[in-house]
Amino acid sequence: MNLTFQNVTKFYGPVIGVNDISCQIGPGVTALFGANGAGKSTMIKLASGQLRPSQGNVNIGEKSSWSTAAKRDFGYSPDINSFYEEMTGREFVTTMSRLYGYASSEAKRRTELALLRVGMADRAARRIAGYSHGMRQRIKLAQALTHDPQILLLDEPLTGVDPGGRADFHQLLAQLADDGKTILFSTHMLAEVEDICDSVLMISRGRLLASGSLSQIRSLLADQPLTVEIAAVDARHVASLLLQMPEVRSVEIDQETVTVRTTNASTFFPAINELVVEQQLDISRMQTVDEGADAVFSYLEAGA
Amino acid sequence: MSLLRAWITLIWLTVRRLIWSANTLMVVLPLAACGVFLFVWRHNMEPQEYADYARIFAQFSNVFVITIFSLFVIPVCALAYATTSIGGDREERTLLFLLIRPIPRAMVLAAKFLGTLPIVVSLIGGSFYGFCQIMPAPVADEALRLYLPSVVLMSIAYVSVFHLFAVLFRHSTIIALVYSLSMETILGAMPGIIKRLAVNFYGRSMMYDLARDFGVQEPLFFQAIDTVSAQTMLAVFTIGSMSLATIVFVRKEYRDLS
Known part of the structure; x- marks a missing residue:
């Protein structure tokens, strides 16, 4: 019903x-x-x-x-x-x-x-x-x-x-x-x-x-920033490559973790997949940190 | 699932909650005070005074039945239960649990009314019977015969009016108390036609009209109406108040429940 x-x-x-x-x-x-x-x-x-x-x-x-x-x-x-x-x-x-x-x-x-x-x-x-x-x-x-x-x-x-x-x-x-x-x-x-x-x-x-x-x-929020954490052995090298991508807004490095802010989630993920294959990057973990409900709601509310 | 069964459950729930409410204690106190007052009065009568039944009847009628009992005891007892019947559920917000059940709102209000009525009528009628018994037997018999119908009709009319208050106002007990002790008393004592807005005017009119031949005289300005007209008006108060309460209750959004 x-x-x-x-x-x-x-x-x-x-x-x-x-x-x-x-x-x-x-x-x-x-x-x-x-x-x-x-x-x-x-x-x-x-x-x-x-x-x-x-x-x-x-x-x-x-x-x-x-x-x-x-x-x-x-x-x-x-x-x-x-x-x-x-x-x-x-x-x-x-x-x-x-x-x-x-x-x-x-x-x-x-x-x-x-x-x-x-x-x-x-x-x-x-x-x-x-x-x-x-x-x-x-x-x-x-x-x-x-x-x-x-x-x-x-x-x-x-x-x-x-x-x-x-x-x-x-x-x-x-x-x-x-x-x-x-x-x-x-x-x-x-x-x-x-x-x-x-x-x-x-x-x-x-x-x-x-x-x-x-x-x-x-x-639906493709144009909203998305934060992605990437654990890589050579974090500095990964960060420098990421900064060359047009979708990337900012990058932060903390030991072996790179935190990326991207403006376009729909093109970012295919692009980074290609990058990993081309450059043979050693990445052990990649996860979005603000795809949770509260973050989504904040984006929506800000745009309302 | 039966609507009738649900409705009877609601009537029974109303009766049960009202009987065991703090209001029962609240009304027992003024009733006990009335009993003590009458008991002391009777025991202070002189022996020669005691045999003058006509005089005792007139005094009992004027001082106790028409003034104390009709003006104060009946409305206070009626409001204690009638406003709590639905107003208590409203104040405690438990009304919400009734409004989300598949019982039409008109039947919810009717159940509340029918659950309250036997308690109020038996309490007021029973206490009136008890008070009359404190008086000498001929006075008691005459008072019961003449006044009990007025007492019962006034009780029913007040229960209806106070249900209307409970449907309209959130803090209906306080509003009904102020109304009973000020408006009913003041309006009922006003000269002219304005007193006809008070329930007790019609109840007391019946009493004066029926007891006129027994030496009970109304005050000059009171201008009692005849018994049939008074009974009709009490019925109009009863039916009118409950009809209006039903119309409001069926349509009203109770936003203060949650």
């Missing part, structure tokens, strides 16, 4: 939350990445039917996300830390499950399944008031999973989660993606989750900067 934004604009009075966003999010894991105030939460709230777009449409499958019918098709884990604190984790998830209309026994069965998936089955008998931040995140995720939705909307699900919990979370998302679920989650720590994302939506100041896989997005 797809989540679709069609020319979506949302105003908060005179302030614009998101500006003319169009995208379609299909099965797999999609990260919604941007700085604080970029419009991530607005997009998640529009997708979960908490807000109505000022212009355009947000659809869950064929249904408007604001409609009651669409709410059966998605599960939502909000970024708030508010619960019915007097309840135990198990009671809370069961109650939320029963609000989908399940009979008591079915709601309990689904609750146990969800608690098991998020790793809270053994701790769900405690009152939520005594839960840590990470445990609360897991309970929020559990209540979003009980009705086995086709679409999962997760708002900053990793905030406050310890490294072990993050690994569990990655594993769970991968399993859900394998099951064909559409998962959209917002984050401002994309570097930590880029390995599990099938695609990324990069948003800044309410506008969608780019969408696609990270490598696709990076390839």
Whole structure:
């Protein structure tokens, strides 16, 4: 099932939350990445039917996300830390499950399944008031999973989660993606989750900067500088050759490592391959150091 | 998956959370104070005074039922639960978990209303019954017969009005408290037609109208309306407030929830 934004604009009075966003999010894991105030939460709230777009449409499958019918098709884990604190984790998830209309026994069965998936089955008998931040995140995720939705909307699900919990979370998302679920989650720590994302939506100041896989997005930035580290036995000789290439902007040498800044990634790599063969250069390692999500986002944001 | 089952769960959740809320303690205190007040009053009566049931009934009606109970106790008890019913979820942001479930918003509000109503009506009606029992038996019987319908109708109307407040305002408990203690009291005591904006005017009109033959006289400026008109107006307040609350709740974006 797809989540679709069609020319979506949302105003908060005179302030614009998101500006003319169009995208379609299909099965797999999609990260919604941007700085604080970029419009991530607005997009998640529009997708979960908490807000109505000022212009355009947000659809869950064929249904408007604001409609009651669409709410059966998605599960939502909000970024708030508010619960019915007097309840135990198990009671809370069961109650939320029963609000989908399940009979008591079915709601309990689904609750146990969800608690098991998020790793809270053994701790769900405690009152939520005594839960840590990470445990609360897991309970929020559990209540979003009980009705086995086709679409999962997760708002900053990793905030406050310890490294072990993050690994569990990655594993769970991968399993859900394998099951064909559409998962959209917002984050401002994309570097930590880029390995599990099938695609990324990069948003800044309410506008969608780019969408696609990270490598696709990076390839769009051919004219942006790219930093490449090259480990070579004769670093000085390699540096002098590199400086003769028109794509190279600057070179730095640190013992056996040459750090190159190139302005054109698409021609640089074929050119250096030729150079290595022609000059018989002894290069043991070559890697880009700023192809990560944060660097890509910085380039995009600067150009926006 | 059944919508009806989900709706009943929400009603039950509302009842359960309200009964075990701090508001129960908040309303028990003024009710206990009323009980102590009546108990002391009765025990301070002289023996010859005690036999004058008509006089006791008039005093009980004017001082306690129409003034203290109608003007203060009913609105405070109603607002304690009615604003918390949906306003508490709004302030604690747990309303979000209800709004993302596949229950139409109109049914969410109706569930909140129906979960609150039995608590408020049984608490106010039950306490009124208890207060009447402190009085001599003939006074108690007459007061219950004459005033209980007004007490119940006022309670229902207040629950509706305060649900509207909770839908409209984030800090509805404070606004409803200020409204009850100032606007209802001031408006209800104003000469002229302006008092007809106050819920308690109609409840007290019913009481004066029904108890007129039992020596209970309204103040000169009060100008009570007849019982049928007052009942109709209380029904209009109830239905009107809930209808307006439903229209607003169905359309409103609650941006303060997350």
